Amino acid sequence: MSRQAVASDAASLPGGTGARSARRVLARRTTRQVLAVQVLLIVVLLALWEEATRHSPANAFLFGAPSAIAFHLATMLRDGSVWTDLSVTGLETLAGFALGNLLGTAIGLALWFSRFVSRVLQPFILALGSIPIVALAPIVIIWFGTGFASKLAMATLSVVVVALVISYKGATGVDPDQINLMRSLGARRGQIFRLLVLPASLTDIFAGLKLTGGFALVGAIVGEFMSSSVGLGHAIFKAGSLYIISKVMAELSVTVVLALVLSAAVSRVERWLLPWRHDLQ
Amino acid sequence: MTNPAPAAANPAEAGSGPPLAKPDTSPPLANPDIGPPLAAWDIGKTFGAEDGRPVEIIRSISFSLARGEIVSIVGPSGCGKTTLLNMVCGLLAPTRGSVFWHGRELAGVPARAGYMLQKDLLFPWRTALQNILLGLQVKGLGRAARQARAEALLDRLGLAGFAQYYPSALSGGMRQRVALARTLAPDPEVLLLDEPFSALDFQTKLLIEQDTARLVRGEGRSLLLITHDVEEAVSLSDRVIVLSHRPCTVVAEHRIDLPGDRLDMIAARESPEFAQYVRRIWTELDIR
Numbered sequence: 001m002s003r004q005a006v007a008s009d010a011a012s013l014p015g016g017t018g019a020r021s022a023r024r025v026l027a028r029r030t031t032r033q034v035l036a037v038q039v040l041l042i043v044v045l046l047a048l049w050e051e052a053t054r055h056s057p058a059n060a061f062l063f064g065a066p067s068a069i070a071f072h073l074a075t076m077l078r079d080g081s082v083w084t085d086l087s088v089t090g091l092e093t094l095a096g097f098a099l100g101n102l103l104g105t106a107i108g109l110a111l112w113f114s115r116f117v118s119r120v121l122q123p124f125i126l127a128l129g130s131i132p133i134v135a136l137a138p139i140v141i142i143w144f145g146t147g148f149a150s151k152l153a154m155a156t157l158s159v160v161v162v163a164l165v166i167s168y169k170g171a172t173g174v175d176p177d178q179i180n181l182m183r184s185l186g187a188r189r190g191q192i193f194r195l196l197v198l199p200a201s202l203t204d205i206f207a208g209l210k211l212t213g214g215f216a217l218v219g220a221i222v223g224e225f226m227s228s229s230v231g232l233g234h235a236i237f238k239a240g241s242l243y244i245i246s247k248v249m250a251e252l253s254v255t256v257v258l259a260l261v262l263s264a265a266v267s268r269v270e271r272w273l274l275p276w277r278h279d280l281q
Numbered sequence: 282m283t284n285p286a287p288a289a290a291n292p293a294e295a296g297s298g299p300p301l302a303k304p305d306t307s308p309p310l311a312n313p314d315i316g317p318p319l320a321a322w323d324i325g326k327t328f329g330a331e332d333g334r335p336v337e338i339i340r341s342i343s344f345s346l347a348r349g350e351i352v353s354i355v356g357p358s359g360c361g362k363t364t365l366l367n368m369v370c371g372l373l374a375p376t377r378g379s380v381f382w383h384g385r386e387l388a389g390v391p392a393r394a395g396y397m398l399q400k401d402l403l404f405p406w407r408t409a410l411q412n413i414l415l416g417l418q419v420k421g422l423g424r425a426a427r428q429a430r431a432e433a434l435l436d437r438l439g440l441a442g443f444a445q446y447y448p449s450a451l452s453g454g455m456r457q458r459v460a461l462a463r464t465l466a467p468d469p470e471v472l473l474l475d476e477p478f479s480a481l482d483f484q485t486k487l488l489i490e491q492d493t494a495r496l497v498r499g500e501g502r503s504l505l506l507i508t509h510d511v512e513e514a515v516s517l518s519d520r521v522i523v524l525s526h527r528p529c530t531v532v533a534e535h536r537i538d539l540p541g542d543r544l545d546m547i548a549a550r551e552s553p554e555f556a557q558y559v560r561r562i563w564t565e566l567d568i569r
């Protein structure tokens with residue numbers, strides 16, 4: 001008898017095969033349309049920009065021009081400087097991103113175990129979080145020198161507090177009824193953490209990862225602005241000091257690509273690690 | 282008013298120590314015949330006493346649950362039923378009175394209680410099967426034994442084809458079945474259910490009630506069921522306890538005698554006595 005009920009339940013599951021394939025076709029079509037409009041938008045904007053700067057050297061000087069940006073990009077690719085800068089900045093960003101998130105998430109999750117400690121630490125964490133990291137750059141250079149270490153420190157600092165706060169929110173935001181359920185099953189604190197709190201926090205932790213990828217990049221670039229001899233931040237700073245706006249724009253577009261790659265990688269890992277999130281698949 | 286399991290409901294005895302329990306030192310599980318599986322003596326709860334604005338939710342409730350018995354508790358919304366269940370289950374400390382499991386005063390969380398709420402509380406990152414395994418995993422049972430038990434339960438609840446589904450791909454009725462299977466998997470002797478079926482449609486509810494009756498009565502478990510649904514209470518239970526508004530006390534207690542084997546919810550609802558019980562309890566509920 002109960003089996004019948006389940007069978008009738010099954011019939012009303014989301015997306016019987018027919019409905020599902022129809023929906024997928026529709027989704028694919030709208031994706032393509034969105035992409036087409038986006039490309040069109042870029043082309044139109046670039047054309048307008050090019051047109052506006054073509055007849056006015058002042059405009060071209062102040063705002064750069066798409067053709068000049070393309071020229072700089074080609075030069076950077078040809079002499080290989082883009083790869084050096086990209087790999088240096090990319091490494092700084094990635095290392096800072098990893099270190100900051102590791103530290104922040106570990107502390108944020110660990111604070112779940114003690115309400116007392118987290119209440120003691122709360123004002124300090126908030127204070128730390130409200131410091132504009134850019135303002136720390138001069139000190140960081142003094143402490144860590146002008147090489148890789150100072151950029152790593154800047155990227156890490158840009159990430160760590162955000163990661164901490166987000167993972168702590170995730171851990172303490174677990175449904176108290178689910179905690180009660182675990183307790184009723186006789187679970188110890190460590191088991192509640194491992195079987196419930198940690199997996200339940202993953203959604204928030206990944207939201208943090210997506211957010212902090214950009215922060216780490218900003219931290220690394222600010223570090224390079226302050227003092228460096230290589231890296232995207234260094235290249236942007238140099239071109240800016242020489243008033244070569246188009247070169248600044250070219251370097252910026254490379255930076256944007258780096259940011260996009262980083263966020264796409266995080267999304268990919270998230271889809272892989274959270275197979276139960278049907279909204280991501 | 283009936284009082285079939287007098288152990289804890291007897292003031293004279295309760296004052297002088299755990300009801301029926303001789304001061305022996307054996308672990309409670311080794312001696313399951315001491316007292317009823319579950320009894321509450323004069324328990325009450327006042328929230329907010331610390332910050333000076335105490336609200337008395339439960340004044341005094343005593344009841345007991347015998348082995349193999351199904352007892353329902355009905356009461357107006359917000360009268361403290363969930364609070365009562367949490368106290369019985371050791372998740373919340375009463376401000377007064379005591380809870381006894383097998384005649385021993387409860388310390389911590391009872392070992393063989395199964396707790397289930399209206400929310401299915403399934404973990405979305407676990408498949409149906411893995412959700413059912415949760416309790417066994419917590420108790421450290423071996424992988425093979427766990428798997429076998431869980432699969433048997435899935436079968437009995439008609440979920441056999443859905444072991445590998447994530448909760449987000451299950452319907453409400455199936456999710457609640459999985460939750461029931463998770464509750465039953467560690468083989469609890471007392472089930473504590475808080476409005477477990479109230480979010481389900483009528484047909485699904487009848488079927489799952491029937492499965493519950495079968496799984497409780499057939500295997501010598503006891504069930505304490507909290508519900509809003511008077512008809513559910515009468516059709517399923519041996520006794521129904523009616524609670525008052527806040528501060529909550531016991532208004533009445535009914536022994537339910539219906540013809541039949543009590544495993545068929547539809548037959549139970551068709552008998553003339555059923556309607557009488559329901560009407561009586563409705564008037565006692567004093568819905569404002």
Ligand SMILES: Nc1ncnc2c1ncn2[C@@H]1O[C@H](COP(=O)(O)OP(=O)(O)OP(=O)(O)O)[C@@H](O)[C@H]1O
Binds near residue numbers: 338358359
């Ligand atoms: N931790 C708490 N602190 C203060 N008040 C609380 C707390 N928990 C519950 N209450 C109050 O106790 C009262 C009873 O709550 P409870 O959830 O036990 O009622 P209920 O009978 O289960 O209600 P329902 O029938 O709607 O499920 C409510 O008014 C609620 O606001």
Ligand SMILES: [Mg+2]
Binds near residue numbers: 362363364475
């Ligand atoms: Mg309730």
